[in-house]
Amino acid sequence: xxxxxxxxxxxxxxxxxxxxxxxxxxxxxxxxxxxxxxxxxxxxxxxxxxxxxxxxxxxxxxxxxxxxxxxxxxxxxxxxxxxxxxxxxxxxxxxxxxxxxxxxxxxxxxxxxxxxxxxxxxxxxxxxxxxxxxxxxxxxxxxxxxxxxxxxxxxxxxxxxxxxxxxxxxxxxxxxxxxxxxxxxxxxxxxxxxxxxxxxxxxxxxxxxxxxxxxxxxxxxxxxxxxxxxxxxxxxxxxxxxxxxxxxxxxxxxxxxxxxxxxxx
Ligand SMILES: [Zn+2]
Numbered sequence: 001x002x003x004x005x006x007x008x009x010x011x012x013x014x015x016x017x018x019x020x021x022x023x024x025x026x027x028x029x030x031x032x033x034x035x036x037x038x039x040x041x042x043x044x045x046x047x048x049x050x051x052x053x054x055x056x057x058x059x060x061x062x063x064x065x066x067x068x069x070x071x072x073x074x075x076x077x078x079x080x081x082x083x084x085x086x087x088x089x090x091x092x093x094x095x096x097x098x099x100x101x102x103x104x105x106x107x108x109x110x111x112x113x114x115x116x117x118x119x120x121x122x123x124x125x126x127x128x129x130x131x132x133x134x135x136x137x138x139x140x141x142x143x144x145x146x147x148x149x150x151x152x153x154x155x156x157x158x159x160x161x162x163x164x165x166x167x168x169x170x171x172x173x174x175x176x177x178x179x180x181x182x183x184x185x186x187x188x189x190x191x192x193x194x195x196x197x198x199x200x201x202x203x204x205x206x207x208x209x210x211x212x213x214x215x216x217x218x219x220x221x222x223x224x225x226x227x228x229x230x231x232x233x234x235x236x237x238x239x240x241x242x243x244x245x246x247x248x249x250x251x252x253x254x255x256x257x258x259x260x261x262x263x264x265x
Contacts, residue, residue, distance in 0.1 A: 001047060001048065001049055001050075001051060001082065001085055001086065001089070002047065002048035002051060003045070003046070003047055003089060004030075004034055004045075004046040004047075005043060005044065005045050005046065006033060006037065006038065006040045006043065006044045006046065006177075007039075007040040007041075007042065007043035007044060007177075008043060009043040010043065011042070011043040011044055011045040011093055012042065012043075012092070012093055012094065013042060013043075013044050013045070013093055013094050013095075013096070013172075013175050013177060014044065014045040014046070014047060014089075014090050014093035014094070014095045014096070015029075015030060015033075015044060015045070015046050015047070015095075015096050015097075015098075015168055015171070015172075016047045016048075016049055016086070016090075016095055016096065016097040016098070016141070016147075017029065017030045017047070017048050017049070017097075017098050017164075018048045018049045018050050018051065018053075018054050019049045019050060019065050019066050019097055019099065019141065020050070020053070020059045020060065020064075020065065020066065020099060021050050021052070021053025021054040021055075021056060021057060021058050021059055021060060021061075022053070022057055022058055022059045022155060022156075023059075023098075023099050023100040023155055024054065024057075024156070024161070025098060025100045025152045025153065025157075025160040025161045025163070025164040026097075026098030026099070026100075026152065026164045026168075027048055027054065028161045028164060028165070029098065029161070029164035029165045029167075029168045030046050030047075030048060030168075032165055033046060033168065034046065038178060040172070040177045040178060041176060041177055041178075041179070042175070042176060042177040044172065044177050045089070045090075045093060047086065047089060047090075049065065049082065049086055050065055050079070050082060052078060053065075060078075060079055061077075061078040061079065062076075062077035062078045062079055062080070063077045063079045063080065064079065064139075065079040065082060065083060065086075066099075066139070066140050066141060067138070067139035067140065068080050068082075068083040068139055069083045069086075069087065069139055069140060069141050069143055069144045069145075070083060070084065070087050070143075070144040071083025071084035071085075071086070071087060072084055073085075086141070087144050087145060090145045092146075093145070093146075094117065094146050094147075094148075094175065095141065095142075095145050095146065095147040095148070096147070096148050096150070096167075096168065096171045097141055097142075097147050097148070097149045097150070098149075098150055098152055098164050098167065098168070099149060099150065099151050099152065100151060100152050100153055100154060100155040100156070100157075100160045100164075101151045101153075101154065101155060101238060101240070101243065102154065102155055102240040102242060102243035103151075103210055103237075103238045103239055103240040103243055103249060104151065104154075104210040104211070104238070105153050105154050105157075105159065106127075106128040106153070107125075107126060107127045107128065107150055107151060107152050107153060107163050107167055108127045108128050108129040108130070108131060108150070108151050108211075109122045109125060109127045109129070109130045109131065109148055109149065109150050109151075110130075110131045110133060110142075110148075110149040110150070110151065111130060111131070111132055111133070111142065111147075111148055111149070112132070112133055112134075112137045112140070112142040112143065112147070113132060113134075114130070114132050114189060114191075114255075114256070117146065117148070118130065118132075118148065119258060120174075121148060121171065121174045121175065122148065122187060122258075123184050123185060123186075123187045123258050123260065124170060124173070124174040124182035124183070124184055125150065125167055125170045125171060125174065125182075126163070126166055126167060126170055126183070126185075127150065127167070127187070128188075128211065129187065129188050129189070129190055129211050130187055130188070130189045130190070130258075131189075131190045131191075131192065131237055131238075131252065132189065132190070132191045132192065132255070133192050134191055134192060135192075136192045136195070136250065148171070150164075150167050151238075152164040152167060170182055184260035185260065186257055186258070186259050186260070187257065187258040188211070188254055188256070188257050189254070189255050189256040189257065189258060190211070190235055190237055190252040190253065190254055190255065191252060191253055191255050192237060192250045192251070192252050193234065193250075193251050193252055193253050194234075194250065194251045195247045195249075195250055195251075196220075196221060196228070196236075196239065196247055196248040196249050196250060196251060197246065197247055197248075198221075198223060198244070198245075198246055198247050198248045199223050199226075200223075201223035201224040201226075202224055203223070203224055203225075204221070204222070204223055204241040204242060204248070205221060205222040205223075205241060206220070206221050206236075206239055206240060206241050206248060206249075207219055207220055207221065207222070208220045208221075208236050208239065209236070210235075210236050210237055210238070210239055210249075211235055211236070211237065212235070212236070213233055213234070213235055213254075214230045214233060214234055214235070214236060215230065215233050216230050216231065216232045216233050217229060217230060218230050220236065220239075221239070221241075221248045234251040234252065234253065235251070235252045235253065235254055236249055236250070236251065236252070237249060237250045237251070237252045238250055
């Protein structure tokens with residue numbers, strides 16, 4: 001694990017990249033911060049988590065780090081031990097963790113719970129949606145440390161790396177570490193309701209767009225031509241044909257749209 005810091009003092013905010021070794025976008029954002037060394041009003045801890053997996057360009061070495069929290073110093077897996085080290089490094093820091101995906105090109109935020117931090121910070125980020133994982137958070141970083149995760153774009157794309165950079169700067173501005181103003185936007189909020197299982201097959205298809213409502217009765221995915229039909233209307237989230245091994249993604253409900261505060265003269 002690589003640990004660095006901008007500014008002096010004890011950081012209360014942290015930026016994490018490389019939880020998954022095949023998602024290099026966030027690492028580039030951190031390297032750029034280290035190159036440029038911007039003046040910060042609050043110290044910021046910078047962490048590149050799974051260097052071993054990044055070097056091999058694989059998601060993980062032994063197990064998925066983002067399902068291994070809180071981890072254990074005596075764990076038998078690389079990621080089990082790393083999870084524990086990462087939690088010790090992060091302490092009470094508000095953490096911003098960058099990922100990329102095979103499901104959706106536009107950046108979106110993922111939180112454990114729609115709390116005050118989430119509703120304050122996320123509308124100031126260049127994201128199209130905020131997703132609350134609720135009971136699907138087990139083993140993820142934010143089950144242990146207060147974390148805003150962002151999906152920066154499509155895995156391995158140049159756009160995802162550029163988005164990671166913009167997202168990091170917006171986050172650091174929103175929490176007062178970098179100067180300037182953020183742009184506030186309407187932000188739809190989704191809550192995960194179920195997993196969409198994926199049976200072993202040769203060919204997987206996804207017929208729907210993430211964050212766009214699927215009406216009841218519509219087919220939405222297929223495995224070797226066998227379609228799954230929506231029993232009721234839902235919003236697909238993190239849905240992709242080959243992103244995960246056992247699931248296509250998640251179904252979600254839209255629970256809110258956060259609007260920017262209106263200024264009254
Ligand atoms: Zn990831």
